[in-house]
Amino acid sequence: MSHSEKAAVFNKNEAKVNWHDKALWYVREKRDNAAHGVKGWEYLRELASGIKANVLSNLDDYLIEFEANALANGIKVHWASSAEEHNQIVSKILEDKKAKKVVKSKSMLTEECHLNPYLENKGIEVVDTDLGEYIVQIAKESPSHIVLPAIHKTKEEVDELFQEHLGTTPSNGNPEYLTNEARKHLRKKFLQADAAITGVNFAIAETGGIVVCTNEGNADMGSHSAPVHIACMGIEKIIPKEEHLGIFLRLLARSATGQPITTYSSHFNKPTEGREMHIVIVDNGRTEQLSREDFRASLHCIRCGACMNTCPIYRRSGGHSYDATIPGPIGSILSPGKDLTKHSSLPFASTLCGSCSNVCPVKINIHEQLYSWRQIITKDVKQPLVKKTILKIAGVVLSNRTLYNIGGKSARFMLKYAPRFMVYSKLNAWGKARELPEVKNQNFDDWYKEKRKNNG
Amino acid sequence: MGREAILKSIKQNKPALLPLHEINLEAFSEEVNLLDTFKSNVELVGGTIQELKKNENLTTEINKRYPKAKKIVGNSQTSDIGTIPISKETEPHQLENIDLAIIKGEFGVAENGAIWISEQDFPIRVLPFITNDLVIVLEKENLCLHLHDAYKKIAGRERSFGLFISGPSKTADIEQCLVIGAQGAMSLTVVLI
Ligand code: SF4
Numbered sequence: 301m302s303h304s305e306k307a308a309v310f311n312k313n314e315a316k317v318n319w320h321d322k323a324l325w326y327v328r329e330k331r332d333n334a335a336h337g338v339k340g341w342e343y344l345r346e347l348a349s350g351i352k353a354n355v356l357s358n359l360d361d362y363l364i365e366f367e368a369n370a371l372a373n374g375i376k377v378h379w380a381s382s383a384e385e386h387n388q389i390v391s392k393i394l395e396d397k398k399a400k401k402v403v404k405s406k407s408m409l410t411e412e413c414h415l416n417p418y419l420e421n422k423g424i425e426v427v428d429t430d431l432g433e434y435i436v437q438i439a440k441e442s443p444s445h446i447v448l449p450a451i452h453k454t455k456e457e458v459d460e461l462f463q464e465h466l467g468t469t470p471s472n473g474n475p476e477y478l479t480n481e482a483r484k485h486l487r488k489k490f491l492q493a494d495a496a497i498t499g500v501n502f503a504i505a506e507t508g509g510i511v512v513c514t515n516e517g518n519a520d521m522g523s524h525s526a527p528v529h530i531a532c533m534g535i536e537k538i539i540p541k542e543e544h545l546g547i548f549l550r551l552l553a554r555s556a557t558g559q560p561i562t563t564y565s566s567h568f569n570k571p572t573e574g575r576e577m578h579i580v581i582v583d584n585g586r587t588e589q590l591s592r593e594d595f596r597a598s599l600h601c602i603r604c605g606a607c608m609n610t611c612p613i614y615r616r617s618g619g620h621s622y623d624a625t626i627p628g629p630i631g632s633i634l635s636p637g638k639d640l641t642k643h644s645s646l647p648f649a650s651t652l653c654g655s656c657s658n659v660c661p662v663k664i665n666i667h668e669q670l671y672s673w674r675q676i677i678t679k680d681v682k683q684p685l686v687k688k689t690i691l692k693i694a695g696v697v698l699s700n701r702t703l704y705n706i707g708g709k710s711a712r713f714m715l716k717y718a719p720r721f722m723v724y725s726k727l728n729a730w731g732k733a734r735e736l737p738e739v740k741n742q743n744f745d746d747w748y749k750e751k752r753k754n755n756g
Numbered sequence: 757m758g759r760e761a762i763l764k765s766i767k768q769n770k771p772a773l774l775p776l777h778e779i780n781l782e783a784f785s786e787e788v789n790l791l792d793t794f795k796s797n798v799e800l801v802g803g804t805i806q807e808l809k810k811n812e813n814l815t816t817e818i819n820k821r822y823p824k825a826k827k828i829v830g831n832s833q834t835s836d837i838g839t840i841p842i843s844k845e846t847e848p849h850q851l852e853n854i855d856l857a858i859i860k861g862e863f864g865v866a867e868n869g870a871i872w873i874s875e876q877d878f879p880i881r882v883l884p885f886i887t888n889d890l891v892i893v894l895e896k897e898n899l900c901l902h903l904h905d906a907y908k909k910i911a912g913r914e915r916s917f918g919l920f921i922s923g924p925s926k927t928a929d930i931e932q933c934l935v936i937g938a939q940g941a942m943s944l945t946v947v948l949i
Contacts, residue, residue, distance in 0.1 A: 339783070339784055340784045354776040357773045360770070363762075378758075379762055381762060431929040448932070458931075475933040479927060479929075480937065483939060507915060516925050516940065517939045518939040520881075521882065521939045524882035525848040525886075543907045545907060546906065550867075550868075550902070560800070560801065560867060560869065561801075562922070563924070563926060566917070570915065570917070572917070581762070587769050
């Protein structure tokens with residue numbers, strides 16, 4: 301299915317799509333508030349972009365430096381060219397330790413490598429411990445957003461899932477109750493685990509250490525409880541010096557959720573005495589992307605999700621419509637590099653409005669790269685397919701959206717959801733929201749059928 | 757396969773060397789009241805500030821704040837409140853039911869309400885996460901403006917494990933509703949001395 305076809309499926313539930321759209325736009329607004337509060341924000345973005353460009357131009361040396369320092373600190377380092385190799389390495393470490401129970405914290409890389417099914421086939425239990433990832437795991441789905449994995453699920457759906465898997469009592473989707481039940485369940489898993497797998501946000505060449513950022517504390521609960529810690533990272537996670545963390549950590553959480561920093565920014569330099577720590581460095585197509593001059597800047601990405609939250613197409617089509625581990629604007633420039641035919645519709649899932657490039661903390665020229673992919677695809681992929689794709693995407697996602705105006709929409713959203721975001725209330729001037737007119741919405745199904753008839 | 761293949765491929769595909777620029781810290785300097793900024797940011801991220809007055813005793817104040825806490829891991833540097841002794845040999849699961857832990861913070865960061873704590877301040881790494889509630893004791897003078905200053909402060913440390921901690925654990929993974937108390941500590945009180 302192309303992006304537009306999947307988006308049409310997502311758009312069937314109109315109330316949910318509207319909620320999804322508003323919720324993400326609200327996160328985008330929190331990002332703006334946070335960014336505006338930082339003196340020198342634009343300079344921070346420039347620095348970050350410059351550092352990442354330098355990293356890519358010297359990546360081999362930085363990786364060698366990183367490895368040497370990590371080894372000197374007692375960390376074991378492994379290298380994997382492909383997803384398959386990555387999975388074999390992780391599986392071998394677990395086998396050597398006779399590990400049967402694994403807790404995992406959020407790592408888009410292990411998603412990309414499909415590590416869970418690989419390990420499960422070998423009889424190993426893998427529990428995703430980020431609440432959002434846990435929800436999609438028990439729902440047998442994949443994350444639909446890199447920072448908010450279960451953003452496509454309603455609280456009632458979570459309630460039902462928890463009743464089935466955790467034996468909770470029906471609560472009409474009470475978030476406090478459900479989160480607390482998950483906490484109790486996951487705490488047991490942490491303490492029983494034979495090994496913990498985490499991602500890596502930054503790997504520092506100068507020190508051989510890694511930094512892992514979470515709000516929930518799940519990466520730390522796992523890695524400090526289990527006897528073995530395996531951290532998996534793409535080659536592009538390297539930064540040259542520890543002082544550069546000052547730049548990236550100031551940008552990351554503000555861009556992601558509007559928080560000034562994640563709750564936990566954990567710096568791992570040595571294994572706990574008597575325990576093991578492994579780092580797996582993975583290529584899996586990244587050096588190929590490095591070879592493409594027009595697209596190599598996509599490797600700057602620090603996975604903050606800001607480009608998704610701001611994208612009008614993403615907000616109204618949902619992460620699953622991209623059919624890839626990394627959805628949204630950045631996913632639409634990474635995926636075609638992996639499989640051009642399969643993902644040929646993605647670079648058209650954009651209005652080229654440039655909002656993604658404007659918010660990107662590492663200044664990736666996302667919309668320009670989308671345009672460059674389009675030019676390649678119109679040359680290389682069958683024409684009718686391309687044309688249909690363009691028309692459909694504009695139709696499915698945008699026409700519906702023009703019924704709204706962004707300012708009004710988000711203000712209404714704030715009114716409705718204001719009390720839930722208490723902790724951030726200081727940043728947001730609720731009082732500014734005025735009475736807003738009701739927007740009459742055309743029934744999407746009818747509208748969609750009508751348009752389809754007209755477009756043939 | 758593996759290491760050599762990856763390094764070779766990078767060598768072939770990377771662009772010509774680009775410069776690494778120095779950070780001009782002037783761009784970030786600001787005249788702000790560090791203490792006030794820090795306090796308001798700790799509250800913004802869901803933490804609680806308690807300023808210890810001259811005539812107040814740390815242990816008494818913590819007991820007042822957490823009257824139900826029985827299993828407490830203290831910190832000899834700051835108070836004698838602890839009821840559970842721990843050491844490097846303590847196993848993580850022995851800490852499963854800890855009600856409260858008190859840890860000394862090294863310094864705070866005004867811009868984001870984060871506090872640097874490191875393995876030197878707690879004998880077992882899982883402690884600040886596994887405890888139900890967490891108290892960090894911090895000297896008011898030990899504050900810096902932003903993370904750039906913070907990294908200067910920790911540049912000479914012995915590197916094993918350390919973290920910036922900003923508020924209690926939290927999640928908004930169910931319909932974007934913020935819930936305090938995810939997998940880590942349910943609350944964070946910062947006691948300023
Ligand atoms: S491309 Fe930029 S905005 Fe998008 S996730 Fe990556 S760093 Fe964030």
